[in-house]
Amino acid sequence: MNVALWIVQGVLAAAYLAAGLMKATQPREKLAPNMGWVEDFSPGQVKAIGVIEALGAIGLVLPWATGIAEVLTPVAAAGFVVVQILAMVVHVRRNEYKNLPVNVILLLLAFFVAIGRF
Numbered sequence: 320m321n322v323a324l325w326i327v328q329g330v331l332a333a334a335y336l337a338a339g340l341m342k343a344t345q346p347r348e349k350l351a352p353n354m355g356w357v358e359d360f361s362p363g364q365v366k367a368i369g370v371i372e373a374l375g376a377i378g379l380v381l382p383w384a385t386g387i388a389e390v391l392t393p394v395a396a397a398g399f400v401v402v403q404i405l406a407m408v409v410h411v412r413r414n415e416y417k418n419l420p421v422n423v424i425l426l427l428l429a430f431f432v433a434i435g436r437f
Contacts, residue, residue, distance in 0.1 A: 336372075356410065
């Protein structure tokens, strides 16, 4: 079980770190063609979402790997469950149903890590 949790943590961390850094460093106008939802948020909000995702990605791996404040790993995973629920609300509101399967998969993976590490 520990190996499966580490694999899922690594996959989630890589996905959220890449997405978070992209949102934090790219202008909203450059993100809009691929991420239409950014039009509903200010540039500062998009950057904040990116920073939160990047920090959460670090939180998925670093605390458990170092043995320091290990409780932060399942807290980060639970935070990503909330992020995905909110993302699904935004996509449904915008009629972007094609994005929902990815949100559901990320939610389930984050839930698995949260439960497994708590």
